[in-house]
Amino acid sequence: MGDQLGTEEAADPGGERPFDPRAELGKFLRSRRARLRPEDVGLPAFGRYRRVPGLRREELAQLAGVSVAYLTRLEQGRGSNVSAEVLDAIARALRLTDAEHEHLTHLVKCQHRKKHSPPRQEQVRATLREMLASLEGVPAYVTGPRSDIQAWNPMAAALFGDWDRLPSRERNWARLVFLQPDYRRLFVDWESKAADIVGAMRLYAGCYPDDPQLSALVGELSVKSEAFRRLWARHDVKEKNHGAQRLHHPLVGDLTLSFESFRLPDDPEQSLTVYNAPPGSTAAESLRLLASWGADAIATG
Incomplete structure (x- = not known):
């Protein structure tokens, strides 16, 4: 039943590389789940004790209208061809801000593109x-x-x-x-x-x-x-x-x-x-x- 957020994430200093898009996508989604309670999104909080801080994966899948297996693959960085409609549904379920929604979209796209060169050193006109x-x-x-x-x-x-x-x-x-x-x-x-x-x-x-x-x-x-x-x-x-x-x-x-x-x-x-x-x-x-x-x-x- 459900999944448990690893305590190693809370202590993660970011590593030498700020970003592995596949791993980062899962960390971001789990961190957004952790800040919501079932009652925040209109779900009953069954059980006196919950091993997972925040929403369970099954609860997010229910709210977003996707399967648990699909959401699991997405959090593991194995999602492919994720539609804008699915991302919108997940963003609504997690109550993401506009900036967070944009960030989620970038993370998904990062998995399926070639290396993207960072901006050049800008010169001020x-x-x-x-x-x-x-x-x-x-x-x-x-x-x-x-x-x-x-x-x-x-x-x-x-x-x-x-x-x-x-x-x-x-x-x-x-x-x-x-x-x-x-x-x-x-x-x-x-x-x-x-x-x-x-x-x-x-x-x-x-x-x-x-x-x-x-x-x-x-x-x-x-x-x-x-x-x-x-x-x-x-x-x-x-x-x-x-x-x-x-x-x-x-x-x-x-x-x-x-x-x-x-x-x-x-x-x-x-x-x-x-x-x-x-x-x-x-x-x-x-x-x-x-x-x-x-x-x-x-x-x-």
Whole structure:
């Protein structure tokens, strides 16, 4: 009766290679089953004790309208020619978010395609750099698909630190947030920021499982950060394009900024992120102070 989720998955640091699409598909589906209870999806919770945390495979198969044998093959990475209708039914049954649904689709496709080359090293257009510089008093930066920080304006440096002083490989949100203590203090909701970064990396890995640079990054962070290992093992995927960020800056103290991230139309692997504060707010005054201090603020931060 049913199946039992292996405890080794919870401790999986991600391995040297971030992604084996066949194994990853099963891990992802099992992790999504584990977060749901029968009563969450309108099923009776028979039995006082359940060996499986969350939904049993039989219960998911019933909800999705597929056979248990078919779902077993899919979780074992042996599914072939999975239709969009079946994926939609499984996504609905598991109550996947749009990002998770997209991730599931990529995982299935990864099993049946030739090696997919990861994106080239992106170059930030000169006109985009000029636009960043023109955004006075507004922190803004451009990131690549592996969370690399590729371009930024002086206000972003004043707010987040002098990235120009770092080696290029260290200008990476994942390395900064997980490996630099200053960033743990900077982000008031550090756990949320860290989870957002890992979720975006998981989503990217679903598209490019053969990316050696991502593999190296995941391997490095898995060795150096217990928090990263824990978040990576959760198999959560997300793409957070807007929201609020609470910061504790060493010079101006606490401030809350809203942000919007936009994928660039001619290179969707690059994103432009812009922060803003309501006019007349304490946060807006804090940004004005940072802008007026200029280079001194960057050096101190």
